[in-house]
Amino acid sequence: MTRPPVDVLVVGAGTTGLALALQAHDHGASVRIIDRRPDLSRPSRAMLMHPRTLEVLRPLGVTDALLARGDTAASVRLHLRSRVVAVRVEQLDLPGTAFPHLLVIRQADVEAVLAQALVERGVPVERGAELVGFRLENRRAVIRRESGLEAAGYRYLVGCDGAASLVRGRVGAWRGGDYAQEAVLADLDLRAAAAEALEPDSAHVVAARRGLLFLFANGERAPWRMLATRPAGAAPLPFGQPGPSVPRAELQALVDEAGLPAAITDVAWSARVRLQHRLATHFRRGPFFLAGDAAHLHSPAGGQGMNTGIQDALNLGWKLAFASGQARPSPVLLNSYERERRPADQLVLRATHAIFWAEASLHPAAQLARSVLVPLGAPLLPWLTRRRRLMTAGARTLSQFRLHYRRSPLSVDGVPAVRAGVRAAARAGVRGRRPGAARGPCPGSRVADTVVTCAGERVRLHALIARPGVHILLQAGAADPAVAPLDGGPTDARIHVRRLTDRPGLGVLIVRPDGYVGFRAATVDRRQIQKWLSLVGLGVGRV
Ligand SMILES: Cc1cc2nc3c(=O)[nH]c(=O)nc-3n(C[C@H](O)[C@H](O)[C@H](O)COP(=O)(O)OP(=O)(O)OC[C@H]3O[C@@H](n4cnc5c(N)ncnc54)[C@H](O)[C@@H]3O)c2cc1C
Missing domain, CATH: 3.40.30.120 (Glutaredoxin)
Incomplete structure (x- = not known):
């Protein structure tokens, strides 16, 4: 059966594609969203949602469901050699927002909430449907399913198809490169030598010479989710998806190297993830657009990738919907997406690059800072975290509260x-x-x-x-x-x-x-x- 062309065909049902489909639909566009994954579930990468993301998602009516699935009162313990410092992050003292806190939430939960909101609007994600080709001339995309091929008509096609984007090949070149480190993700159980070393229900950040090690108390398949970095292997890992698993002895070595007195008792899942810093040279060409990881790829530092992808989506979705209502939409409107979002994403990329250097670089200066200077400065940390202005300024920057589009032709x-x-x-x-x-x-x-x-x-x-x-x-x-x-x-x-x-x-x-x-x-x-x-x-x- 041939379906009528839609205004917006969204390729990829990660957090970016789902948010884009919702935003375009709620602003009046007819939308289809496809994903080659046959089912919703896959291991989460992102764990943090920032206050500004909650603000921009609010008009779509999904924030209550997100808050219900996440944790807004997470406490963080910073392990600096033998010293453990509690850091208050549950109230960031952000003025003028209904969400003055971080939300610790699994990416899979964000996807489930957004996908459910689409189902309620009669726009279910078409799973097991892979984009395999698309042409400018006839505005037809070729979608492959187990049952065969479909030629799907669209007015605009948005590549939210992640790091290995097929759509990007038609839109822009992929500038940047790989990091010398890779991420290691694992869902595991741990037994701490002393109970206070690993307080449950708290996130733990361990500053080690070779990089920070994170433990979140909301693992998907086991109580703890571990995120650590280590030198990347010689053979490149696949783009934008978890790679092979990591032997338990190597995971324990990361815990031991960080100096955390804990033994891994069970590993439910683990993966190596390739880390890159990249930006597409263009976000739009004719009716084709890029958003999220398809347009820019960050290190996990600062928890920005999912958040900026959602910002891209909510910036573009309404523009495509409003343009769809016009026979000859203003080119200014559609061009404003790249003009607004590319510089914003470039800034975030630079910031995450700098934070990642401090968090994980193997440069001697970074190693010295993590292993000597930060532990030496540990007594100052509780005082520093009580400096409300300082904390608020940092939170506002990371949360994109300072982001603006003042140079946009739409301003x-x-x-x-x-x-x-x-x-x-x-x-x-x-x-x-x-x-x-x-x-x-x-x-x-x-x-x-x-x-x-x-x-x-x-x-x-x-x-x-x-x-x-x-x-x-x-x-x-x-x-x-x-x-x-x-x-x-x-x-x-x-x-x-x-x-x-x-x-x-x-x-x-x-x-x-x-x-x-x-x-x-x-x-x-x-x-x-x-x-x-x-x-x-x-x-x-x-x-
Ligand atoms: C270790 C790690 C930790 C992270 N932590 C955070 C964090 O705390 N906070 C944060 O904001 N970000 C974080 N990120 C980044 C975040 O995970 C990504 O930026 C985010 O998932 C990007 O979402 P996306 O929808 O753009 O792409 P993806 O999630 O990659 O989704 C792309 C989708 O497109 C589909 N697809 C691909 N090709 C096709 C095709 N041809 N046809 C149909 N479908 C297709 C795929 O199946 C996939 O579902 C982290 C990343 C890593 C690696």
């Missing part, structure tokens, strides 16, 4: 600009709280989750905008933006207008579906608002 400062508008409002007798507050976030920035008043209720801003679509936020005295089509047709259900009655002023802010400010102006000018909406593919009339 538009309207006229009159907001600074001028503060003066205009003052002349008109409208008093702002203080100039900074009146200015608000710049176009391209994340909106903070402050408390606002809307329709007579005090509510957190992120709760107010936790629905798919763009959100037009009006200050108390702003004019009606009149976003209904000029032909009298119904207003696009993806446009939500809210008046914040406790925000004095005449201004307007438009928040994109991925939580970044797209447009702001000191007063409401309907033409400018409609122009911005048209730019993102929500044509509401002539401009």
